[in-house]
Amino acid sequence: MAFEPNYGITAPAALALMAIERSRAAIEHLPIRAGLITSLRESARLLSTHYSTQIEGNRLTLPEVKQVIAGHGGFPGRERDEKEVLNYYKAADKAEVLAAIKRPLKEEDIQLLHGLTFEGRAKPAPYRDGQNVIRDGHDGHIVYMPPEAKEVGRLMKDLVQWINHTIAEKRVPAPVIAALAHYQFATIHPYYDGNGRTARLLAILILHRCGYGLKGIFSLEEYYARNLEAYYEALTVGPSHNYHLGRAEADVGHFVQYFCEGMADAFAKVQARTENMEVPAGEGLSEKLLRELRPLQRTVLGLFQKSQVVTSKEIAAYLGIPPRQATIQCATWVIEGFLVIADSSKKARTYCIANKWERLIA
Template sequence: MEIESARAIVENIPLSPAIERELRYKARVRSTHYSTRIEGNRLTLKEAEQVIENKKKGFHGRARDVKEVKNYWDALIKVEDWAENKVEFTEDIIKRLHSIVEKGKRAKPTSYRDGQNVIRDSQSGGIVYLPPEAKDVSRLMAEMVRWVRKAEKDGIPIPIIAALAHYQFATIHPYYDGNGRTARLLATFVLQRDGYGLHGFFSMEEHHAHDLNSYYGSLAVHKHHNYYEGRASADLTAWIKYFMALLSKVFTQAKDEAVKRVKKFVPREPKELRQLDRRARVVFSLFSKKDKIVSSDVAQVLGLSNRMVRVLLKKWVNDGWLIVLDTANRSRTYSLSAI
């Protein structure tokens, strides 16, 4: 009920596009930094933001850390794009998402592991978790995807589906590396696609990172480290409780921040502005600092390809809120229309 209450308030609160963009951007940066930090990334929050904004290309001896941050940012942008377009939850989506996390946005979808993976304690070297054997991974992943799609049709609450998708992916551990980051992104995808994105104003990754003992402890639902010794049939109540309580917390914080901001912006937005979708609102906010924009401005702020940006700009011109300046010039500029 706390989740639903916060969601209803944020969905209907009249925030300006500039404030929406700021809150979403800050949450994205925190999600990127803390999700990679959980896996051992050594960049600070400030350094991660410098990498994201291309203000600093690298840090001595931390090329891998820089790459992880860039890849996670790109993966998060892709998740938001898929969610906005209601892309179906499939194994192909999972493989494409993991490839971005591990190798970058131009990489081919990655196949599941072909050998055994072992999670060990970093200090003692002892086995923490032994996932399913490679021969069982494809079947288990197919079953997970079928369950998620059936659960959606059966009306199981979306936050619970997101929680269980996160848990089951991490449990199967279908790759040698990048499983934790991909699991957290999949949960975000389910939440955003099915109405629990909260405009992207929250970061669960930040709270996972601040209390790793609770995060990992809730995922370890069975005392035995071997998947085949009870993990598949374990009681998942502890994990569900952890995930729901945390989601309630971050939703409430996002709601409180939005309410605080709206008190400084009393006038209600006109109908034309309220009809703009998320990406249009982000681009609209660019005009708070400049009178005209170019396609590269849009590509940078949305994290999309030039081809996709051209499609969107053409649509927005046809919708009537953008106009093209200097049409004879190959490098077109755009400004707001009279409305």
């Protein structure tokens, strides 16, 4: 495992990490209904989609992004912008699904996120096969020279091994792991385009997998977009624009600090918003029930809010997983008492939520 990031936890980063933990603990103990979580998740997903694509030059406003996601697009001359937000929205959903799968991260997972983000296809995208140079849009001078294409495969393999090893070891705080993964992916720059969006999704995937997903009701991208200069400045470290002239070994503590401060800011906003919401009587019971569910089960509650009876194919489409995997998952959930078979016929088998969980979708 060759990747060994050079970083230090600055005093501001340490303070941000403590703030993250305080907000995370406060939010986890708030009695938030499944219906409200679904609404907050949708709002956060729209914000993430809007700001992550805006960073890359997308011209759609937030209200326009909402229209496109709802299927009411049609902005002449901005078809590419519409495609970008639709792709990112789907990829963000997929990142959460991948995070919930109980296995180590694979390179194919990251390639799949890029395939969805950049091409809109649920198919792993191969790395670039040539050199990529990032230039200043104003004067054309070289801003960054990433490693050669022949090195990308090895570097990505090292990165994924480091992520899995560090998560399993549990010595490095999850926000720091996500920050370093974001930075290193952007530094390797394994694709000709779409690296920034994929790097941000990779960070989100890691946070969800490490228990910092916050039910999907936060958006980091808004923090980046508010001050793009600070975001790019934090990503730019080392004595040279060339990966091989010190960029790879540079101290990335400044980016870790920036990332953690942005995460603390996002978590604090969610905490303030949820604490100010009126909590109906008996809501504590709903929160207790939610804590018994795993992330994938919490996610699928949104589908049952739309329809009381569903098929495994509908669950597969909603979660973005293969139909066969959804069939196996449904069988497991029936055994665990999460689902009940509504129609047992093999060709048209349907499922509904077990009585114990019905209040969560009321």
